[in-house]
Amino acid sequence: MQQPNMPAQAWTPTRAAGLARLEAFLPRAGRSYERDRNVDRGPADRSNVSGLSPWLRRRMITETEVITAVLARHPFEAAQKFIQEVFWRTYWKGWLEQRPDVLLRFEVERARAAAQAEASPDLRKRLQAATAGQTGIDAFDAWVDELVTTGWLHNHARMWFASIWIFTLKLPWQLGAAFMFSHLVDADPASNTLSWRWVAGLHTRGKHYLARADNIRDNTQGRFDPRGRLDEQAMPMSEDGPPPAIRPLPPAGSLSTRRVGLILHEDDLHPESLPLGADIAAVAVLAQPPLGDPEGPAARFERGAANDACNRAAKAFGVPAEPLEVDGIGHWARSLGVTEVATPFAPLGRAATALGQASSGLERAGIRLVQIRRGFDQRAWPHATAGFFRFREQIPRLVAELSGT
Ligand SMILES: Cc1cc2nc3c(=O)[nH]c(=O)nc-3n(C[C@H](O)[C@H](O)[C@H](O)COP(=O)(O)OP(=O)(O)OC[C@H]3O[C@@H](n4cnc5c(N)ncnc54)[C@H](O)[C@@H]3O)c2cc1C
Missing domain, CATH: 1.25.40 (Serine Threonine Protein Phosphatase 5, Tetratricopeptide repeat)
Incomplete structure (x- = not known):
């Protein structure tokens, strides 16, 4: 059917x-x-x-x-x-x-590549053509348009996109990852950065993903046929130094008081199923500035998701719930008169960084920020x-x- x-x-x-x-x-x-x-x-x-x-x-x-x-x-x-x-x-x-250095290194290299692009008219021009969908490779140009207008690409298109960016257009992979990330409605630091590294041949060292014209033609049902336009012989990328070292996972927190404030964030907007075991005094949803176009699909989804989480939290717990910027967390928590604020564990990314900032201010006010990790993540x-x-x-x-x- x-x-x-x-x-x-x-x-x-x-x-x-x-x-x-x-x-x-x-x-x-x-x-x-x-x-x-x-x-x-x-x-x-x-x-x-x-x-x-x-x-x-x-x-x-x-x-x-x-x-x-x-x-x-x-x-x-x-x-x-x-x-x-x-x-x-x-x-x-x-x-x-378990390898936070990989994200730190990515951020440093992305900033360096952006500075290089500023300084090099040729690189800048090629980058502009790629991000405007004007490379002349019809498939790639169509995916740029789809990404920017809908905020989403099929998994196979993401693989082809990254591969063409790196191996045919020969642009810095870090700038491609950042471009995609700023437009995706599902932008996820781990899935995005590590998938780009995987395509480049940096995740499984020496094993890269090469986009091939016949594979694109067959799997787009003939919509595209970039025959003769792709570098199908390129070698994998490499990076200096030993493979990234494994660090122990950060410890999972647990609450010791009965009444807490709850901060939600972009990594976990389902408070109804969080294993808290405490009464909630109020809920805040961490609001962060958009990464890309404030009126684009990703920013609209982000704002809507925060509002939806506020509405559901207020209904589920019968308490006030509001979007809150990171600077407002200290005042909000003190006004509740609690000594602990719970939050779902924030994996590496923007929410983790913002909560890290808030945590020191809270500590000075005698309030502990406790990151609750779900059993699903804890086991996997x-x-x-x-x-x-x-x-x-x-x-x-x-x-x-x-x-x-
Ligand atoms: C270069 C590149 C960048 C990517 N960036 C992101 C990103 O920023 N955010 C993101 O969510 N996904 C990313 N992905 C993974 C994947 O493309 C998307 O999760 C998937 O296309 C989402 O579509 P779907 O929900 O229809 O997936 P389905 O095929 O229906 O799969 C079901 C679910 O499984 C998960 N999933 C499927 N494939 C992957 C995968 N390869 N990696 C991680 N999770 C997966 C997703 O949660 C998805 O919703 C990236 C992949 C590549 C190759």
């Missing part, structure tokens, strides 16, 4: 919309996903993938909910491929959390020490252990 199409543009920033999309996708999460997922049919037909990433990235719907709903519909063997994809995000987050992240294929072996056990967190 023909399934309804799900245009990628329909990003409604509410949990209800995420749940509705999940419900609509469930019949296709089994063998048909496994068979068809790699085909990019174009923006008018996204029915072969879930399009759930904007909601999953912010935990407006949780991995546990998605996997549980899928398994209520399909046997594990049939849904295995989809479930593995859901765990890719978990893997990337766990991997990065320690396994993300090597490649995904090693991590993948743990998935059946991790799925068997799902307990609603």
Whole structure:
């Protein structure tokens, strides 16, 4: 039976919309996903993938909910491929959390590459052509347009995009990663940065992803055919020094008082399922300046998601809930008269940085900021020490252990 199409543009920033999309996708999460997922049919037909990433990235719907709903519909063997994809995000987050230096190094190199582009008219011109979708490679130019106007790209298109940026256009990968990140409605520091590194051949050293014209033609159903336009012989990128060292995961926090303030942020907007075990005095949702166009799809989704979380939190806990900038956290927490503020654990990224800033101010006021880690991450992240294929072996056990967190 023909399934309804799900245009990628329909990003409604509410949990209800995420749940509705999940419900609509469930019949296709089994063998048909496994068979068809790699085909990019174009923006008018996204029915072969879930399009759930904007909601999953912010935990407006949780991995546990998605996997549980899928398994209520399909046997594990049939849904295995989809479930593995859901765990890719978990893997990337766990991997990065244990190698924070990789993100720090990326930020330094991105700033350096941006400065080089400022100083070099040739590089600047080539960058402008790429980010304006004026390279003359029809597929790439169309993906730039789709990314900027819808805030989303199919996974295969993201791989081709990154590969063409790095190996054909020969532009600094860090600036490509930053460009994509600033437009994506699902922008996720771990998934984005590490996927770009994976394409470049830096994640699995010496193993890169080369976009090939025939693969693009076949998997876009002939919409594009960049024959003769791509460098299909390029060598993987390399970087100096030993592979990044593994650090222990930061310890998970626990609350010691009965009444706390709760701060939500972009990494976890489902307070209803947070394992808190305390009464909540009030809820704040961390508001951060947009990364790209303030009226673009990503910024609109971000604002809408924060409002939706405020509305749900106020209803679930019967307390005031408001968006709050990082500078306002100290005053807000003191006004509640609490000695602890809880927050879902923030993996490396903007929320973690902002909460780190707020934490020292809170401490001076005698208030502890406690980061609560979900059991889902607690169980999975320690396994993300090597490649995904090693991590993948743990998935059946991790799925068997799902307990609603
Ligand atoms: C260069 C590059 C950059 C990327 N940047 C991001 C990013 O910033 N944010 C982001 O959420 N994803 C990123 N991805 C991963 C992936 O492309 C998207 O998660 C996926 O396309 C989202 O579409 P979907 O929800 O229809 O996925 P589906 O195929 O329906 O998969 C279901 C869910 O599994 C997860 N998932 C699937 N594939 C991946 C993957 N390769 N890595 C991590 N999670 C995955 C997502 O949560 C997704 O919603 C990137 C991939 C590449 C190659």
